[in-house]
Amino acid sequence: MNFETPDFLPVVPELFVLGMACVILLVDLFLSERNRVVSYLLAQATLVGAALLTVGLYSPTDQITLNGTFILDSMAAVLKFCIYVAAFVVFLYAKDYLRARSLFQGEFFLLGLFGVLGMMIMVSAHSLLTLYLGLELMSLSLYAMVALQRDSVVASEAAMKYFVLGAIASAMLLYGMSMLYGTTGSLDLGVIGDRVAGGAVTDLVLSFGLVFLVIGIAFKLGAVPFHMWVPDVYHGAPTAVTLYVSSAPKLAAFAMLMRLLVDGMGSLHAQWQEMLILLAVLSVVIGNVVAIAQTNIKRLLAYSGISHIGFLLMGVLSGTAEGYAAGMYYAIAYAIMTLGGFGMVILMSRSGFEAEDLSDYKGLNQRSPWFALMMMVLMFSMAGVPPFLGFWAKLAVLQAVISVDLIWVAVVGVLFSVVGAFYYLRVIKLMYFDKAEDERPIEAAPDLRYTLSINGLAVLGLGLFPGGLMALCTAVML
Amino acid sequence: MFAELPLLSLVIWTPIVGGLLVLATGSKRGGLEAKVIALIASLLTFALSIPLFAGFDTTTAQMQFVELAPWIASISVNYHLGVDGISMPLILLTTFTTVLVVIAGWEVIQDRPAQYMAAFLILAGLMNGAFAALDAMLFYVFWEALLIPMFIVIGIWGGPRRVYATLKFFLYTFFGSVFMLVALIYLYLDTGSFGILDFHAAKIGLTAQTLIFLAFLIAFAVKVPMWPVHTWLPDAHVEAPTGGSVILAAIMLKLGAYGFLRFSLPITPDASASLDWLMILLSLVAVVYIGFVALAQQDMKKLIAYSSISHMGFVTLGFFVAFAIFRQSGDNPLGAAMGIEGGMVQMVAHGFVSGAMFLCVGVLYDRLHSRDIADYGGVVNTMPIFAGFMVLFAMANAGLPGTAGFVGEFMVILSAFKANFWYAFLAATTLILGAAYTLWMVKRVLYGKVTSPKVAALTDINAREFLFLGILAIAVLGLGVYPAPLLEVMGPTVDNLVQHIAASKL
Numbered sequence: 001m002n003f004e005t006p007d008f009l010p011v012v013p014e015l016f017v018l019g020m021a022c023v024i025l026l027v028d029l030f031l032s033e034r035n036r037v038v039s040y041l042l043a044q045a046t047l048v049g050a051a052l053l054t055v056g057l058y059s060p061t062d063q064i065t066l067n068g069t070f071i072l073d074s075m076a077a078v079l080k081f082c083i084y085v086a087a088f089v090v091f092l093y094a095k096d097y098l099r100a101r102s103l104f105q106g107e108f109f110l111l112g113l114f115g116v117l118g119m120m121i122m123v124s125a126h127s128l129l130t131l132y133l134g135l136e137l138m139s140l141s142l143y144a145m146v147a148l149q150r151d152s153v154v155a156s157e158a159a160m161k162y163f164v165l166g167a168i169a170s171a172m173l174l175y176g177m178s179m180l181y182g183t184t185g186s187l188d189l190g191v192i193g194d195r196v197a198g199g200a201v202t203d204l205v206l207s208f209g210l211v212f213l214v215i216g217i218a219f220k221l222g223a224v225p226f227h228m229w230v231p232d233v234y235h236g237a238p239t240a241v242t243l244y245v246s247s248a249p250k251l252a253a254f255a256m257l258m259r260l261l262v263d264g265m266g267s268l269h270a271q272w273q274e275m276l277i278l279l280a281v282l283s284v285v286i287g288n289v290v291a292i293a294q295t296n297i298k299r300l301l302a303y304s305g306i307s308h309i310g311f312l313l314m315g316v317l318s319g320t321a322e323g324y325a326a327g328m329y330y331a332i333a334y335a336i337m338t339l340g341g342f343g344m345v346i347l348m349s350r351s352g353f354e355a356e357d358l359s360d361y362k363g364l365n366q367r368s369p370w371f372a373l374m375m376m377v378l379m380f381s382m383a384g385v386p387p388f389l390g391f392w393a394k395l396a397v398l399q400a401v402i403s404v405d406l407i408w409v410a411v412v413g414v415l416f417s418v419v420g421a422f423y424y425l426r427v428i429k430l431m432y433f434d435k436a437e438d439e440r441p442i443e444a445a446p447d448l449r450y451t452l453s454i455n456g457l458a459v460l461g462l463g464l465f466p467g468g469l470m471a472l473c474t475a476v477m478l
Numbered sequence: 479m480f481a482e483l484p485l486l487s488l489v490i491w492t493p494i495v496g497g498l499l500v501l502a503t504g505s506k507r508g509g510l511e512a513k514v515i516a517l518i519a520s521l522l523t524f525a526l527s528i529p530l531f532a533g534f535d536t537t538t539a540q541m542q543f544v545e546l547a548p549w550i551a552s553i554s555v556n557y558h559l560g561v562d563g564i565s566m567p568l569i570l571l572t573t574f575t576t577v578l579v580v581i582a583g584w585e586v587i588q589d590r591p592a593q594y595m596a597a598f599l600i601l602a603g604l605m606n607g608a609f610a611a612l613d614a615m616l617f618y619v620f621w622e623a624l625l626i627p628m629f630i631v632i633g634i635w636g637g638p639r640r641v642y643a644t645l646k647f648f649l650y651t652f653f654g655s656v657f658m659l660v661a662l663i664y665l666y667l668d669t670g671s672f673g674i675l676d677f678h679a680a681k682i683g684l685t686a687q688t689l690i691f692l693a694f695l696i697a698f699a700v701k702v703p704m705w706p707v708h709t710w711l712p713d714a715h716v717e718a719p720t721g722g723s724v725i726l727a728a729i730m731l732k733l734g735a736y737g738f739l740r741f742s743l744p745i746t747p748d749a750s751a752s753l754d755w756l757m758i759l760l761s762l763v764a765v766v767y768i769g770f771v772a773l774a775q776q777d778m779k780k781l782i783a784y785s786s787i788s789h790m791g792f793v794t795l796g797f798f799v800a801f802a803i804f805r806q807s808g809d810n811p812l813g814a815a816m817g818i819e820g821g822m823v824q825m826v827a828h829g830f831v832s833g834a835m836f837l838c839v840g841v842l843y844d845r846l847h848s849r850d851i852a853d854y855g856g857v858v859n860t861m862p863i864f865a866g867f868m869v870l871f872a873m874a875n876a877g878l879p880g881t882a883g884f885v886g887e888f889m890v891i892l893s894a895f896k897a898n899f900w901y902a903f904l905a906a907t908t909l910i911l912g913a914a915y916t917l918w919m920v921k922r923v924l925y926g927k928v929t930s931p932k933v934a935a936l937t938d939i940n941a942r943e944f945l946f947l948g949i950l951a952i953a954v955l956g957l958g959v960y961p962a963p964l965l966e967v968m969g970p971t972v973d974n975l976v977q978h979i980a981a982s983k984l
Contacts, residue, residue, distance in 0.1 A: 399553070411657075428633075433640065
């Protein structure tokens with residue numbers, strides 16, 4: 001048997017994150033409570049370093065290495081970069097929040113980094129096994145993070161629920177993968193893609209496998225009817241963790257969707273399209289309608305997130321390169337918006353006060369006109385009103401579905417975005433039209449203030465000049 | 479000397495930048511700085527829009543003052559601006575009305591004046607953008623974005639039921655526009671461009687045309703508003719502060735009518751021709767039925783709101799009667815052009831008149847804090863100068879010859895005659911109904927004995943109020959006596975439009 005040394009260069013960012021995570025694990029042991037910030041800084045440095053490595057290693061040609069289990073293509077590079085940025089922002093928002101609740105421990109950042117590593121592996125997976133490995137690494141980190149506040153009953157319940165449901169979903173996915181392996185005889189997504197496309201396998205088992213894969217993906221994305229965990233986890237977890245769960249993992253789940261359905265089973269598009277239509281339409285309808293009834297902003301954003309996932313799926317289900325690009329654009333746009341949304345919740349909260357109730361946002365315009373404006377920008381963006389980022393994401397997705405003559409799907413989408421506008425407007429109403437019950441001005445550290453402002457302005461800026469990001473997503477998919 | 483400047487960009491961005499500046503200065507010291515900056519920005523914008531009129535070439539139907547730059551390359555969206563005889567007068571109307579609104583809000587708005595002024599300046603820029611956009615996506619962005627400041631204006635400075643009114647306003651309009659978005663995307667995929675002029679040239683089948691027409695109809699009918707999707711307007715008008723009502727009536731409603739001229743008619747002429755009965759029916763219902771509804775109102779603002787709906791019915795009638803004329807008398811573009819021109823004149827006239835009427839109600843409301851007709855009576859005794867203005871505007875609202883209100887209505891009725899006697903007959907009832915509800919209101923508010931002690935204590939208008947009412951009086955009389963410049967500006971464009979819609983696109 002001859003053993004070739006694989007090309008490790010494309011895997012360097014992953015190795016770097018892994019190495020740094022181990023270093024932080026060790027360093028954190030020797031830090032006193034006062035110096036805990038060192039772990040935080042090291043974690044942020046890791047993300048910056050990984051970003052530099054990913055950018056530095058970028059090449060326009062696809063590189064497959066480690067015996068065909070790992071791929072570094074443009075999509076992977078762009079999504080990884082976005083994941084680093086999202087995690088960086090999450091850590092930054094989380095810092096003071098955690099400190100005020102004596103959760104400022106190395107574990108949060110460590111688990112966060114391991115989660116990032118898992119996502120990186122998912123994004124770059126070229127084999128069913130790698131994909132599963134990355135997924136589990138990410139999921140286990142997330143379960144543990146949700147449970148970080150171990151004295152809190154809601155948090156423990158959320159973690160338990162997340163873990164049990166997540167385990168079932170993983171099992172489904174694994175079952176689907178085993179069927180896929182059984183019919184095609186390979187774990188390599190490229191080989192699977194060729195065999196499925198070649199028509200060599202037209203088994204019923206393959207269709208069954210596809211169904212299980214879609215269920216697993218839908219669960220990780222939080223699409224209806226596999227969304228049950230989303231509101232409870234978003235609500236129960238400490239806001240800093242919610243921020244993490246709601247942003248970067250969606251990018252990774254999008255990558256998983258692309259790898260499995262498009263790379264692996266692209267030729268079965270007609271079959272999975274119908275499933276995705278169902279998921280997308282249900283998500284948009286149920287997410288938007290149920291969000292109206294929420295009085296807790298974290299639950300509201302959770303249901304709004306479900307509806308956004310529906311739109312994301314609309315892009316992918318079209319089965320065209322433009323549609324995939326639209327889905328990716330939507331995923332990135334959603335990550336930016338949800339970071340801002342939960343960032344606002346963190347900004348408003350103080351030690352002993354979570355600012356979770358919608359009524360806590362009453363009269364924000366009197367207390368802080370600037371952040372009321374930022375929140376308004378975020379809300380209008382999520383509602384899909386131009387000239388904000390969320391509008392262009394919706395536009396791209398609608399274009400994709402209309403281009404494949406699924407006009408009814410687009411009409412359902414826009415109709416329920418009108419329904420959705422109602423609850424976003426209600427938040428704005430509370431901030432602008434109601435009197436403040438709590439007149440105290442907002443207190444927050446400057447780094448949180450500046451990042452949140454940049455976050456809000458990015459939603460506006462990317463809305464006024466959406467061309468760059470849109471072109472990037474298109475270039476990646478073509 | 480102005481020809482080299484990107485005038486359209488300037489009239490869009492000057493007020494927006496001005497608005498941001500105003501927002502940045504904040505409301506300290508009663509917002510004096512904010513108000514001064516707002517006044518300067520609005521005057522500057524108005525000044526910048528004058529060369530659009532002065533330098534306008536009235537011999538061509540081509541787009542003028544064109545600016546073109548790529549905006550979003552990957553979906554070929556361009557920053558494409560230009561005006562023709564249809565949009566240029568509306569931009570002028572916008573910049574003009576904005577100055578009045580800034581003056582009208584000067585002393586009245588005590589709560590957060592900087593945000594108030596900023597909202598109106600930004601609104602002005604966005605409305606100019608919507609009128610000047612030649613790229614459908616650019617148009618859509620402006621069209622939707624201008625809901626945001628209006629939503630805020632009604633919600634913060636509105637009356638007791640402001641939250642209900644503003645949510646209704648936003649959701650109604652948003653509901654309408656999303657269908658337009660789907661139609662625009664369809665057209666983009668069909669033509670490969672978002673250029674409105676490319677849409678005009680596109681050949682489209684009848685089924686697709688009908689669906690596109692209906693999608694546009696929902697969007698524009700809500701905005702105009704046409705019966706039966708008008709119910710947001712009385713609520714919004716009643717609850718909005720005076721400035722909001724003025725902008726809403728004078729300009730935002732025009733956006734809907736403008737949409738018909740810019741999108742529905744030229745992009746889907748065949749569908750427009752086959753569905754013109756529907757449009758004429760809805761327009762006549764608005765004119766007659768809503769006229770009667772206005773008669774029954776007890777609230778001055780509601781009355782004027784319903785009168786606006788009724789008058790806007792005239793506008794849409796004028797636009798769509800063209801197709802009936804084609805059928806009636808083969809190629810008689812003259813009658814058709816008269817209907818469309820009449821609708822256009824009516825739009826501008828209604829902009830002045832309804833704005834003036836709302837400002838008059840605002841003047842009364844600032845003093846008595848009531849809009850109920852029953853709370854007034856005999857105002858002429860204590861406010862003679864104001865009464866003079868209000869009577870003039872009321873006459874214009876009723877369509878008295880010599881005022882702006884007459885010209886457009888007369889042209890539309892004349893053109894309706896060419897299509898069908900009964901159209902004209904029903905439309906002409908507005909001359910009676912309009913006079914009835916307007917003058918009856920004036921009688922009850924201004925004349926009679928002074929019964930209420932509050933009315934007895936009224937003081938007449940001050941110099942600031944005299945200024946904006948006086949300017950509007952000149953505009954109303956000027957347009958009524960000498961509408962020729964306006965007709966001259968829009969003539970070639972309308973003739974071109976008539977030729978365009980007379981030819982089938984199938």
